[in-house]
Amino acid sequence: MKVLYVIVCAAAPASDVGRLVELAQDAGWAVQIVATPQALDFIDVPALELQTGQAVRSRYRKPHEPKPPRPDAIIVAPATFNTVNKFAQGMTDSYALGLLAEAPGLGIPVVVLTFVNAALSARAPFMRSVESLRAEGVVVVEGSDGEQQTQPWDLALRELTPPQ
Template sequence: MAATGSLLYVIVCAAGPAGDVGRLVAMAQDDGWAVQVVATPAALDFVDAQALEVQTGRSVRSRYRKPVEPKPPRADAIIVAPATYNTINKFAHGIADTYALGLLAEAPGLGIPVVMVPYVNDALAVRAPFLRSVEQLRAEGVCMLTGQAKPHIADTGAADVFPWRSALAELEDR
């Protein structure tokens, strides 16, 4: 259960389960979190931003703010779900070429807990760059929710059983 007023950033990437991210938002809200959804630019085509804005009471963010816009509040925690191959590798290498990656690049240095739920296919999940990135992020304290032996794999057809609750439970265990 989140402390009253705790702010959870849910970063959503462009992958099959992204359209169901409202399920995670609802679970987090039920647990007491205020939620800010941040979508990668490509994820905007996967989510219903308007519905998420109604659900959270906040605009879905996908770009850096303009200088005249107010600075958004800092997250108390971040869940990245679904986390794509591209986002995981860029995060591990400190690349901040999108708003979502900029938030992630700072999070470990600010002590913000991050839980990532990879959603990649079998071919990408066994690539050395991906495996190195997962280990590098774990070494920095990022929780990579990868199940027993390997990440949640897109090719299993399991988008309908994506582990939203597991991501939230892992965060709350931290």
């Protein structure tokens, strides 16, 4: 079974990321949740662990811990202003960003479903980050505008080739 990492950022729709997990599992993906440290306060960790059968990861593994399976694809959702900009700049100050920094170089497909309000998405740094990520083959999908509490989860999933 192909492995999909869902990287969750700290934003209101994160509380509903179980819906994305459900859609991905229905499409044939094995899902691993990776949360930014701040996102842990936005998600129901026990429920997601039960749903995926995997521990929610938010930190680098210790040397004695088993290495997780390499993802076949990654969805970042909801992707915040901060995460999009750090991803584009190659920042690795969290486990989630470390995974994202390597993914394009490893040929792992990445879909970013944004959750950024109109004021921030109009900023030049954000627009440059989106352009930079797209130039590297990352698919950036405009999600909710940051004012709503929901995310169009299916948009991100549609950008991935279904697992075989």
